[in-house]
Amino acid sequence: xxxxxxxxxxxxxAAAGGLALMLAISPDGSAQDAPLFTRPFDGVPVPALELYxxxxxxxxxxxxxxxxxxxxxxxxxxxxxxxxxxxxxxxxTTRSTSGMTTGGSYFGQFVDHDLTLTRLRFDELLIEPFVxxxxxxxxxxxNRRTPGFDLDPLxxxxxxxxxSTPENxxxxxxxxxxFRFSINRSGALDFIRGGSGIAIIGDPRNDITGVIGQLHRAxxxxxxxxxxxxxxxxxxxxxxxxxxxxxxxxxxxxARNYTTAYYQGIVCNELAQQLTGRTLFxxxxxxxxxLGPVGAPHVTVEFAxxxxxxxxxxxxEVQVAPDTFLDxxxxxxxxxxxxxxxxxxxxxxxxxxxxxxxxxxxxIVSLIIPGIQIPITLDLAQVNLLRGREMxxxxxxxxxxLLMDELRLDPKNTSxxxxxxxxxxRTAAAILDPRDDADLLADIINGDTxxxxxxxxxxxxxxxxxxxxxxxxxxxNWAELxxxxxxxxxxxxxxxxxxxxxxxxxxxxxGRLLDEILSPADFxxxxxxxILDLLFLLAEWGESDSPADLNADGTVDVADLxxxxxxxxx
Numbered sequence: 001x002x003x004x005x006x007x008x009x010x011x012x013x014a015a016a017g018g019l020a021l022m023l024a025i026s027p028d029g030s031a032q033d034a035p036l037f038t039r040p041f042d043g044v045p046v047p048a049l050e051l052y053x054x055x056x057x058x059x060x061x062x063x064x065x066x067x068x069x070x071x072x073x074x075x076x077x078x079x080x081x082x083x084x085x086x087x088x089x090x091x092x093t094t095r096s097t098s099g100m101t102t103g104g105s106y107f108g109q110f111v112d113h114d115l116t117l118t119r120l121r122f123d124e125l126l127i128e129p130f131v132x133x134x135x136x137x138x139x140x141x142x143n144r145r146t147p148g149f150d151l152d153p154l155x156x157x158x159x160x161x162x163x164s165t166p167e168n169x170x171x172x173x174x175x176x177x178x179f180r181f182s183i184n185r186s187g188a189l190d191f192i193r194g195g196s197g198i199a200i201i202g203d204p205r206n207d208i209t210g211v212i213g214q215l216h217r218a219x220x221x222x223x224x225x226x227x228x229x230x231x232x233x234x235x236x237x238x239x240x241x242x243x244x245x246x247x248x249x250x251x252x253x254x255a256r257n258y259t260t261a262y263y264q265g266i267v268c269n270e271l272a273q274q275l276t277g278r279t280l281f282x283x284x285x286x287x288x289x290x291l292g293p294v295g296a297p298h299v300t301v302e303f304a305x306x307x308x309x310x311x312x313x314x315x316x317e318v319q320v321a322p323d324t325f326l327d328x329x330x331x332x333x334x335x336x337x338x339x340x341x342x343x344x345x346x347x348x349x350x351x352x353x354x355x356x357x358x359x360x361x362x363x364i365v366s367l368i369i370p371g372i373q374i375p376i377t378l379d380l381a382q383v384n385l386l387r388g389r390e391m392x393x394x395x396x397x398x399x400x401x402l403l404m405d406e407l408r409l410d411p412k413n414t415s416x417x418x419x420x421x422x423x424x425x426r427t428a429a430a431i432l433d434p435r436d437d438a439d440l441l442a443d444i445i446n447g448d449t450x451x452x453x454x455x456x457x458x459x460x461x462x463x464x465x466x467x468x469x470x471x472x473x474x475x476x477n478w479a480e481l482x483x484x485x486x487x488x489x490x491x492x493x494x495x496x497x498x499x500x501x502x503x504x505x506x507x508x509x510x511g512r513l514l515d516e517i518l519s520p521a522d523f524x525x526x527x528x529x530x531i532l533d534l535l536f537l538l539a540e541w542g543e544s545d546s547p548a549d550l551n552a553d554g555t556v557d558v559a560d561l562x563x564x565x566x567x568x569x570x
Contacts, residue, residue: 052143053298055476056394056402062448066389070442071450073385086436088381090356093316095349097464100274103342105313105350106211107510108275111267113153113205113212115481116304117145145203147299148485149264149478154179154219155256156202163243171200176243177227177252179220188335189217189528210333211318211342214527218510219259221517226255257487261497264482264489265508272478275310275353276471277419280482281506283475284490286418300477302399305391306451307466307473309384315351316358327360338526339518343511353459353466357381384452396423396454397447399469417468423458431460520550521564529567537564 072083096105146152159176166174171192173180184190191199191207199207206216230251231238241248268280276283317325318333319341326332340346351358357380394402400422404411414422421427425445432441440457443449449457451469458467466474482490489497489505497505514525521529523536540548540556548556550563 051298052301052304052391055300055302055473056399058392060402061392061394061398063392065448069448069450070439070446071385071453072439073382073389073450084379084381085355085438085440087355087432087440088357089359089379092356094352094354094356095315096274096313096352098274098277098353100313100350101343101347102315102318102350103211103215103339103347103510104271104274105310105315106209106342107215107266107271108308108310108313110153110206110212110215111149111271112308113145113203114149114151115145115147116143116299117203117205143299143304148481149260149267149488150485151219151260151263153201153203153206153216154223154259157200159252160244162200175238175241177241177248177255178224181217181220184334186335187528187530190334191217209329210331210335211328211337213334214336214342218513218517219263222262222513223255223259225517226258227251230254260487261489261501261505262508262513265505266510266513267478268482268489269505269507270509272475275466275474277465279506280475280478284479284483298480300473301391301393302451302473303477305384305388305393307455307470307477309387309452310353311357311361311380311384312352312354312456313350314358314361315348316360319348328358329360336527338524339514340525343509343514353456353464355381355453355456355460385450388450388452393451395447396449396451396458396469399451399454399473403468403472418471420458420462420465420467420471422468423454423461427461428457432457519567520547521567523547529564534564537561 071085157171159172162170162172163176164170164172164174164180169180171180172178180192182190182192191201191213193199198204199213201207201216206212230236236247236251241251272278272280272283314328316328318328318330318337319325320333320337341348361380401411403417404414407417409417416422423444425441428441428444434441440449440453443453444457455466455470455473458469459465461467465471479490482488485491486493488494489502494502518525518527519529521533521537523533526532537548537556537560540546543549543556544554546556548560550560553559
């Protein structure tokens with residue numbers, strides 16, 4: 001069900017107050033000049049069959065000797081595990097050279113969950129990569145997720161289907177305008193959960209690791225903050241607001257539009273720059289680029305199975321305190337990581353874009369095969385390679401040939417594309433070990449390298465940012481999806497954002513988002529107001545010119561303590 005696509009009605013004045021008043025003071029481009037259009041509630045329209053498309057047509061791919069590639073991935077359940085080159089299993093921590101922080105590596109996975117999903121049900125006894133045989137339709141891979149940057153992991157659990165009432169509180173507050181949170185046993189902010197403990201969110205995968213869940217909740221909080229700002233700005237009497245009235249829709253859609261556009265801005269600006277070396281806004285202005293749409297709006301197999309399986313970016317350990325480090329999948333991360341350890345100038349860097357996958361991640365895939373009682377644990381690098389072959393991906397060289405043809409480049413006289421070095425036997429020899437990487441080198445020499453492996457080695461060659469093939473796949477897919485979405489920052493309705501707001505979104509970063517959502521009472525920026533913030537306020541008692549002076553009256557006193565208490569736990 002969707003909000004009606006109508007002109008926005010003026011919002012009636014009323015009263016509002018409390019600590020939320022402080023949130024009305026916001027950077028340029030926030031709720032005071034929000035867009036006036038209505039985004040369809042169910043997200044980006046998707047084709048009936050929800051198929052992944054291909055950039056390289058099947059008829060241009062030679063599968064004849066793929067089973068004879070030197071890079072051994074095991075070949076099937078009877079011959080697992082395979083001996084992968086040390087380059088894929090190197091446990092040393094090599095940090096990002098593109099400026100991506102630890103939080104950025106998890107944000108990439110959050111984006112992937114927004115765009116793609118293969119399994120129809122989450123309780124299937126079936127683990128990738130062997131999903132193709134169960135979900136093949138007319139020779140194509142299926143995507144169960146709306147293929148657009150629409151934050152459907154948040155908004156799929158809509159207040160229309162999951163409304164809260166005084167008798168039955170759900171994932172929304174009683175106004176059904178704001179997301180509702182719970183507090184876990186450790187006192188950390190958490191999702192609302194059902195009786196079985198499953199998070200009531202649009203994509204359960206975002207609850208698998210603590211950091212991705214934390215990013216998910218950050219966007220929930222951004223939506224809530226925008227609701228507060230709108231109500232204050234327009235002096236709305238929330239107590240008299242009727243659920244699903246025109247006024248209710250105005251508030252909800254404005255907050256959702258802002259939150260979704262902010263998210264798209266981070267993807268197009270910060271994430272694109274860290275992965276490719278330039279923003280997507282710059283990419284679509286490049287006249288040399290054959291950028292989408294190629295069949296909008298779809299995700300391609302080359303993107304889902306090759307270019308965006310960048311687990312190598314997640315570091316081998318996550319810092320949570322000055323002297324405390326945890327595995328990237330440690331359950332303790334559910335208690336929250338202080339934001340300064342994820343984003344900002346003091347945050348540790350993510351892993352470098354290379355072939356090495358962090359050891360804790362490499363053993364997370366257990367394969368359950370019908371008829372076999374003992375699950376087989378697969379190395380994640382092995383899974384990515386197997387998955388690529390199962391999805392019938394082109395080799396890296398086959399994709400490069402298509403790209404050169406589109407750009408009308410002469411392969412014999414071209415060493416770079418868009419300023420990036422091309423991976424060839426000669427350039428590969430400069431970074432690969434002739435003994436340890438012999439199998440990988442042999443495939444590159446033969447011109448038949450698995451796409452995922454090719455993209456990672458190409459990234460190493462280009463000092464930790466995606467090379468020509470990886471960059472083209474990501475930019476082509478992202479541009480396609482955003483250009484095809486009428487309500488995106490690049491869509492036909494984008495002119496309904498004000499110029500000031502477009503500038504704001506074009507420079508969006510996750511760190512600046514945190515400036516909007518962190519409570520003024522969260523003095524240590526750990527993502528919630530708790531005992532440490534209370535101790536800080538008490539230590540500043542009676543002081544002037546202090547961050548603990550929440551009401552800005554010149555003194556830290558009882559009024560500030562009351563404001564902190566109102567924000568306790570959030």
